[in-house]
Amino acid sequence: xxxxxxxxxxxxxxxxxxxxxxxxxxxxxxxxxxxxxxxxxxxxxxxxxxxxxxxxxxxxxxxxxxxxxxxxxxxxxxxxxxxxxxxxxxxxxxxxxxxxxxxxxxxxxxxxxxxxxxxxxxxxxxxxxxxxxxxxxxxxxxxxxxxxxxxxxxxxxxxxxxxxxxxxxxxxxxxxxxxxxxxxxxxxxxxxxxxxxxxxxxxxxxxxxxxxxxxxxxxxxxxxxxxxxxxxxxxxxxxxxxxxxxxxxxxxxxxxxxxxxxxxxxxxxxxxxxxxxxxxxxxxx
Amino acid sequence: xxxxxxxxxxxxxxxxxxxxxxxxxxxxxxxxxxxxxxxxxxxxxxxxxxxxxxxxxxxxxxxxxxxxxxxxxxxxxxxxxxxxxxxxxxxxxxxxxxxxxxxxxxxxxxxxxxxxxxxxxxxxxxxxxxxxxxxxxxxxxxxxxxxxxxxxxxxxxxxxxxxxxxxxxxxxxxxxxxxxxxxxxxxxxxxxxxxxxxxxxxxxxxxxxxxxxxxxxxxxxxxxxxxxxxxxxxxxxxxxxxxxxxxxxxxxxxxxxxxxxxxxxxxxxxxxxxxxxxxxxxxxxxxxxxxxxxxxxxxxxxxxxxxxxxxxx
Numbered sequence: 001x002x003x004x005x006x007x008x009x010x011x012x013x014x015x016x017x018x019x020x021x022x023x024x025x026x027x028x029x030x031x032x033x034x035x036x037x038x039x040x041x042x043x044x045x046x047x048x049x050x051x052x053x054x055x056x057x058x059x060x061x062x063x064x065x066x067x068x069x070x071x072x073x074x075x076x077x078x079x080x081x082x083x084x085x086x087x088x089x090x091x092x093x094x095x096x097x098x099x100x101x102x103x104x105x106x107x108x109x110x111x112x113x114x115x116x117x118x119x120x121x122x123x124x125x126x127x128x129x130x131x132x133x134x135x136x137x138x139x140x141x142x143x144x145x146x147x148x149x150x151x152x153x154x155x156x157x158x159x160x161x162x163x164x165x166x167x168x169x170x171x172x173x174x175x176x177x178x179x180x181x182x183x184x185x186x187x188x189x190x191x192x193x194x195x196x197x198x199x200x201x202x203x204x205x206x207x208x209x210x211x212x213x214x215x216x217x218x219x220x221x222x223x224x225x226x227x228x229x230x231x232x233x234x235x236x237x238x239x240x241x242x243x244x245x246x247x248x249x250x251x252x253x254x255x256x257x258x259x260x261x262x263x264x265x266x267x268x269x270x271x272x273x274x275x276x277x278x279x280x281x282x283x284x285x
Numbered sequence: 286x287x288x289x290x291x292x293x294x295x296x297x298x299x300x301x302x303x304x305x306x307x308x309x310x311x312x313x314x315x316x317x318x319x320x321x322x323x324x325x326x327x328x329x330x331x332x333x334x335x336x337x338x339x340x341x342x343x344x345x346x347x348x349x350x351x352x353x354x355x356x357x358x359x360x361x362x363x364x365x366x367x368x369x370x371x372x373x374x375x376x377x378x379x380x381x382x383x384x385x386x387x388x389x390x391x392x393x394x395x396x397x398x399x400x401x402x403x404x405x406x407x408x409x410x411x412x413x414x415x416x417x418x419x420x421x422x423x424x425x426x427x428x429x430x431x432x433x434x435x436x437x438x439x440x441x442x443x444x445x446x447x448x449x450x451x452x453x454x455x456x457x458x459x460x461x462x463x464x465x466x467x468x469x470x471x472x473x474x475x476x477x478x479x480x481x482x483x484x485x486x487x488x489x490x491x492x493x494x495x496x497x498x499x500x501x502x503x504x505x506x507x508x509x510x511x512x513x514x515x516x517x518x519x520x521x522x523x524x525x526x527x528x529x530x531x532x533x534x535x536x537x538x539x540x541x542x543x544x545x546x547x548x549x550x551x552x553x554x555x556x557x558x559x560x561x562x563x564x565x566x567x568x569x570x571x572x573x574x575x576x577x578x579x580x581x582x583x584x585x586x587x588x589x590x591x592x593x594x595x596x597x598x
Contacts, residue, residue: 118299122299122300122302122303123303123307125300125303126300126301126302126303126304126306126307126575127303127307129300129304129533129575129576129578129579130304130307130533130571130574130575130578131533131534131536131537131574131575131578132533132534132537133537133538133540133541134536134537134540134555134570134571134574135571137540137555137556137559137567138308138311138555138567138568138570138571139311139314141558141559141562141564141567142311142312142314142315142564142567143314143316144316214426218428221428221430222428222429222430222540222541225430225541226541226544226556226559227560228559241430241431241434244434245434245545248434248437248438248442248449249442252438252442255431255434255435255438256435258431259428259431259434259435262428262431263426263427263428263431266426266428267422267423267426270422270425270426271422274422
């Protein structure tokens with residue numbers, strides 16, 4: 001994107017359009033809040049998230065424990081705040097993995113065409129044919145249960161989304177005049193791909209990345225719910241929901257908060273992603 | 286139509302080949318000695334030797350693949366180490382349960398999503414449109430398993446109207462079967478309803494601004510006739526393809542939903558297999574879901590062409 005400061009730059013225009021959308025700004029504010037809570041967890045968390053206390057087992061929400069306590073007396077608010085770290089890290093890292101794998105492959109497929117495109121595209125089709133969560137679960141199961149492996153599993157599963165998007169955009173862009181011009185100047189192919197074609201794909205990639213973070217956060221929570229993500233006693237929203245299910249009849253608050261945290265965070269990322277899409281592509285509305 | 290079928294079949298062969306590589310490759314991810322990992326907790330040397338022989342672990346990897354794919358093509362998806370039954374039998378036994386859930390979920394999703402999409406397109410820009418769009422985003426953002434747990438809390442724990450878990454086959458007791466599947470089907474349908482709504486709204490908006498709808502309006506036809514008979518019929522064709530695409534979402538959702546409602550279907554099968562380190566079952570489930578997804582999309586493509594005579598070439 002162009003340098004900040006030039007008022008008419010496409011980025012500045014897109015930002016102005018994004019600011020005009022209240023839903024996207026609300027989403028952005030909540031995302032910022034969750035990120036802050038995750039970073040400042042040691043400062044803002046009221047208790048140690050792993051501190052067990054037999055005096056406070058399954059206490060309903062109160063002044064001392066606004067979200068209540070869980071089956072071993074841990075403060076749920078503290079676990080939600082610390083759990084934001086696992087969810088956000090998983091969302092971010094797995095999307096970075098997906099982009100690091102997907103964008104170069106998509107660029108190669110779209111730009112080079114021919115047999116390279118054939119192989120990459122069929123492999124992409126094959127991965128997209130496996131339902132997202134089922135493939136992520138299978139990968140995580142074979143890699144072994146840990147938060148790091150869950151991120152790898154989700155990242156690999158999401159990579160085809162970026163391959164397909166990059167490939168499609170590159171195919172559309174590579175026949176444009178300015179790419180032809182660069183080619184006629186004798187600039188090497190990979191420099192054209194990285195220097196001329198890639199920057200024009202950035203807006204779409206940004207939208208896809210934001211929406212994929214939302215998907216990845218749900219996927220991480222699902223894997224943790226199944227015991228394939230963050231390992232206890234470290235807090236994560238998914239594993240909190242898992243233990244909450246066993247105490248649904250006498251401690252429903254244990255299920256309410258982690259689910260609400262996932263929902264609000266995912267909704268916010270989706271709001272920002274939708275807002276970005278409309279802001280970056282005014283023709284879509 | 287036959288030519289199209291042939292062309293599409295040729296196209297999906299390489300994809301199926303990559304699917305098989307991917308699923309076979311999962312095995313290579315196992316840390317350490319694969320025989321040890323495949324045996325799970327059983328460290329009996331005799332069992333290990335059996336596993337090495339069964340998966341041809343003494344052979345080079347490409348040979349292992351060829352032997353494995355030969356088995357798959359003849360219907361042998363391996364043996365469940367935990368239950369000691371063929372994986373194919375397990376899958377055949379669990380599949381109908383998930384298909385029942387999926388069919389009910391799809392019906393619910395279509396009823397909610399298509400209706401909401403049409404209403405929202407007709408009322409474009411109004412508060413109804415805004416409300417429906419917001420609700421669809423809320424639906425897409427709600428984690429399936431959380432919705433399931435909350436519904437169990439309300440309808441089973443608090444109200445006591447429906448059972449919290451379990452499954453009854455419709456052939457045994459249709460009413461009881463409905464009672465055990467309606468909540469999970471709603472949870473699954475909810476995830477797709479939002480997506481269907483967005484697409485229906487988009488397709489309806491395009492149809493409503495088209496020439497033939499303007500002509501129909503100009504003829505003085507009633508608004509309801511124009512919307513339901515002219516615009517909707519054309520707008521709904523892409524929904525066929527979308528329905529097939531969302532089948533994957535359904536199966537993904539079924540994993541956690543079946544786990545929460547303890548429904549003995551496909552999703553529960555893979556989760557139990559993961560817990561038991563029953564890797565052959567995990568591979569079998571992924572293989573069957575991916576293959577059926579590819580075939581379903583082929584059917585959807587053919588259905589799309591069948592519904593659009595102009596595409597028949």
